[in-house]
């Protein structure tokens with residue numbers, strides 16, 4: 001399968017409808033994904049990125065239907081992670097002497113993964129590669145998403161090949177942003193940013209400023225996952241600028257796990273209290289043991305305040321709450337408030353433990369937390385509602 005994007009540029013990637021987990025078991029892909037590879041024809045023919053390893057043979061076979069492999073003059077590796085470089089060893093078996101254009105880190109990372117001494121050509125920001133009437137301009141983009149990442153811009157066609165940046169895990173036959181369900185597209189884009197790019201937001205902001213200051217015309221943004229941005233392509237760049245700026249919506253999210261429903265009742269009473277206090281705020285409740293962790297992280301990303309609750313167990317907290325707090329710590333959210341709660345039967349350490357973890361993760365903790373002995377009675381339920389009203 002291939003898709004002609006312009007007279008010179010063809011999509012030659014793989015649509016992975018079946019994918020449900022990515023990065024091992026770390027990232028849920030409810031809507032599958034695509035691995036986008038692009039063939040650019042000119043006086044010189046260039047392949048940009050490949051696909052994930054399980055599809056290597058299929059990719060090379062399909063590519064050979066589009067172009068004689070010996071006619072590929074250069075390969076650009078914008079990012080060496082296996083979902084984009086996985087088919088490189090199979091391809092290089094056919095064309096072992098083809099130069100590979102990538103960053104210095106790209107060279108190191110490819111060697112580290114595949115142990116091959118291919119003909120690497122190290123590119124830095126501002127370096128160019130002419131292919132006849134058009135040329136590529138390279139821009140290093142470290143941490144979007146690995147230290148090796150770079151963008152490649154094709155003059156004349158006005159296309160930015162941005163690799164992971166501006167991508168999303170969305171399998172579709174219709175590879176353009178204006179041809180898919182807009183709500184699904186938005187959800188997959190914000191989930192991707194929240195779960196993958198949040199820690200690098202400062203670098204995202206700087207890179208966007210740097211790219212915009214070049215004043216290059218952009219007709220298409222071609223990322224390495226999901227749809228190609230052709231309808232108002234800069235809309236996703238503007239979204240990234242917004243998301244990178246300590247993003248929050250008027251939303252409060254309550255995360256909890258529960259054993260015998262006491263902490264669940266606390267969560268629901270807190271939600272009720274918030275709702276009584278503020279009719280406009282979006283309130284969401286997530287049982288951390290039952291909901292997808294990447295969906296939860298997306299809701300945390302959108303929230304101005306989160307509540308986190310767990311009953312006390314073995315002087316600690318339930319494992320699903322501990323797990324999501326570990327995830328939250330790694331992502332380094334900024335400019336968010338938090339409060340803890342939980343029920344207990346005898347020792348009751350959970351709110352203090354959660355509060356300490358939230359502080360360590362950079363949240364402004366509003367209170368030392370609320371704990372309730374056993375099942376909340378009418379009085380304690382009212383206290384939980386008031387806790388929600390006050391903090392919400």
Ligand code: FEO
Nearest residue numbers: 081083145146164
């Ligand atoms: Fe899609 Fe960082 O790989």
